[in-house]
Amino acid sequence: MRILGKKIKSNIFNDSYFELESWKKVYRKTLLIPQISPSRKNAHRDNLVLIHTIRDIKDDNSPFFNGRAEDIIATWDIVSSSLIRMQSSCYDRSQWADVGFILAAPPQNIIGTFHKDVWFPNHAGNQSWENKNSYSLSDRYFLGINKSYNNAKVRKYIKSAMPDQTYASMMSPERLISESDGVYHNEVLIVGKKDINTYADFPPTDRVKVCGIYFYYERGQNHKLPQYQQNRELIEKLKQHNPDLPVIEHSVWGGELSAFSW
Numbered sequence: 001m002r003i004l005g006k007k008i009k010s011n012i013f014n015d016s017y018f019e020l021e022s023w024k025k026v027y028r029k030t031l032l033i034p035q036i037s038p039s040r041k042n043a044h045r046d047n048l049v050l051i052h053t054i055r056d057i058k059d060d061n062s063p064f065f066n067g068r069a070e071d072i073i074a075t076w077d078i079v080s081s082s083l084i085r086m087q088s089s090c091y092d093r094s095q096w097a098d099v100g101f102i103l104a105a106p107p108q109n110i111i112g113t114f115h116k117d118v119w120f121p122n123h124a125g126n127q128s129w130e131n132k133n134s135y136s137l138s139d140r141y142f143l144g145i146n147k148s149y150n151n152a153k154v155r156k157y158i159k160s161a162m163p164d165q166t167y168a169s170m171m172s173p174e175r176l177i178s179e180s181d182g183v184y185h186n187e188v189l190i191v192g193k194k195d196i197n198t199y200a201d202f203p204p205t206d207r208v209k210v211c212g213i214y215f216y217y218e219r220g221q222n223h224k225l226p227q228y229q230q231n232r233e234l235i236e237k238l239k240q241h242n243p244d245l246p247v248i249e250h251s252v253w254g255g256e257l258s259a260f261s262w
Helices: 017-031 038-044 069-073 136-143 152-161 173-179 222-241
Strands: 047-054 078-086 099-104 110-114 187-191 209-219 247-253 257-261
Touching: 017 047, 017 099, 017 173, 017 209, 047 173, 047 209, 069 099, 069 209, 078 173, 099 222, 110 173, 209 222
Parallel strands: 209 247
Antiparallel strands: 047 078, 047 099, 078 187, 099 209, 110 187, 247 257
């Protein structure tokens, strides 16, 4: 396809049927999380889930402190998330921060998958210092223009994470988790708003469900206790508007052995 005169190597919206069918399995299993009792937590062992993480929140500056998470996400054009495996034997970090929301994203809402962070400009065309441009986000999506496009080092890094130089790239969840190396978190782009036509042979985008609060921490690390306490306080704030969400704790020993509890 050609966008703004540039040829883009992508047939994502016509040729992603099998990948989307794989993402449908992740979606259906994630929807079950709020219904699972703590005594049956092993029913989700080794399941893959999408997480939108929250970090660097100061002075109550997050919209999640002012409303229900699911309602807020429903107003966003694009949501950045990471795919992790809820396994209890070994641990490979693939999320950006320690606390986040577990998302059940309909497969047709997923429009980009990458084994590294690709610095997607979620708020392009909507920043206070920019002229309003309703096409800016889609232009940057197809052309692969990241948050720090003018930074040469960032451009070099993005080229390794996004060789086709477009955010219109799709792989199955199994392939994504296998290509994620545990050093860099992966990134999955999700359309937050419903009723947007994306893929051929699939319905329009639907509401993204929030199914839990994710909390990662390392056990036996006394020097990390202050961060642990800060994250606990963050979770309590998030629970004020999301009292029905289970908190799923992911504890790790020595950077290798992990376990889930809720």
